[in-house]
Amino acid sequence: MSINQLKFLCISTIVCLSLLSCGGSDDDENGGGGTGTQVNANKNTHPTNKYVTRLEFPRLKGGSSIVITHNTYEKYGVNYSVEWDVEKKSQRWTAYQMYQGYQGNAGRYNGDPQYPYDPDLPSQYYHERDYFWGSGFDHGHMIPSADRQFSYSANKQTFYLTNMQPQYNRFNANLWADLEAKVRKWTPQSSSDTLYVCTGGTIDNEEHIITRIAGVLIAPKYFYKALLIRNSMGYKAIGFWMQNENVDRGGDDLKKYACSIDELEDMTGIDFFCNLPDNIEDKVERSYALNSWGLN
Numbered sequence: 001m002s003i004n005q006l007k008f009l010c011i012s013t014i015v016c017l018s019l020l021s022c023g024g025s026d027d028d029e030n031g032g033g034g035t036g037t038q039v040n041a042n043k044n045t046h047p048t049n050k051y052v053t054r055l056e057f058p059r060l061k062g063g064s065s066i067v068i069t070h071n072t073y074e075k076y077g078v079n080y081s082v083e084w085d086v087e088k089k090s091q092r093w094t095a096y097q098m099y100q101g102y103q104g105n106a107g108r109y110n111g112d113p114q115y116p117y118d119p120d121l122p123s124q125y126y127h128e129r130d131y132f133w134g135s136g137f138d139h140g141h142m143i144p145s146a147d148r149q150f151s152y153s154a155n156k157q158t159f160y161l162t163n164m165q166p167q168y169n170r171f172n173a174n175l176w177a178d179l180e181a182k183v184r185k186w187t188p189q190s191s192s193d194t195l196y197v198c199t200g201g202t203i204d205n206e207e208h209i210i211t212r213i214a215g216v217l218i219a220p221k222y223f224y225k226a227l228l229i230r231n232s233m234g235y236k237a238i239g240f241w242m243q244n245e246n247v248d249r250g251g252d253d254l255k256k257y258a259c260s261i262d263e264l265e266d267m268t269g270i271d272f273f274c275n276l277p278d279n280i281e282d283k284v285e286r287s288y289a290l291n292s293w294g295l296n
Contacts, residue, residue, distance in 0.1 A: 086125040091163065096143050096147070
């Protein structure tokens with residue numbers, strides 16, 4: 001199938017392979033926050049995937065990239081979404097929400113295979129085999145298993161290969177795990193508040209790629225998280241930028257890796273939180289307050 005054909009192929013009501021554009025109406029479930037008639041020049045829209053207007057979504061890249069939204073069809077609805085580049089055969093980002101409803105004790109998926117192919121991604125758009133094994137890199141979760149404990153099916157979806165990026169174990173199990181644990185601590189305690197997360201590795205800049213495993217699977221040099229909290233006080237945001245090194249930096253002060261969303265956008269080339277009204281987006285992305293995140 002050609003890329004042009006790919007742009008018009010819809011897999012399901014929530015997984016569509018198509019060219020992506022901006023503008024349109026807000027349709028954000030589970031804490032998305034409607035924005036009324038406020039100006040938003042860079043907002044996402046999609047012909048079939050209504051979830052792209054949720055606040056965790058960045059601006060969609062389009063071209064050879066597709067969006068996959070996973071839904072367990074349980075009480076909490078959407079699990080997470082991925083932007084997948086079918087030419088690079090790599091995940092650009094995973095976006096999801098964190099709030100009280102996602103807590104639980106379902107346990108860690110341990111099926112066979114441990115890291116299944118994504119059933120919503122046609123096999124021709126992934127590598128011929130799982131090149132992580134024997135590569136010296138971990139299967140690095142972008143949405144962690146520990147963030148989706150409310151059901152077995154939700155946890156299993158976090159193990160799909162479309163949610164994986166190659167990470168050195170010393171990075172994945174230490175500094176990156178420290179940041180993941182901190183994100184869980186930042187999950188709002190009030191049922192009316194939401195934490196929005198967009199996370200991934202650098203796949204678009206050759207200087208930000210360590211290697212291509214077996215000549216095909218990109219191993220990003222850097223990983224990032226863009227975080228946005230909405231609560232009764234309004235909105236606040238912060239970014240994190242970390243190098244994927246074969247070095248144990250666990251226990252480092254996380255504020256060393258913090259940055260504004262504007263700075264993170266400059267480093268990644270991704271427009272985060274584009275579904276916010278422009279006036280709010282400009283304000284929360286311009287700066288960050290370490291003390292408000294407990295990082296002072």
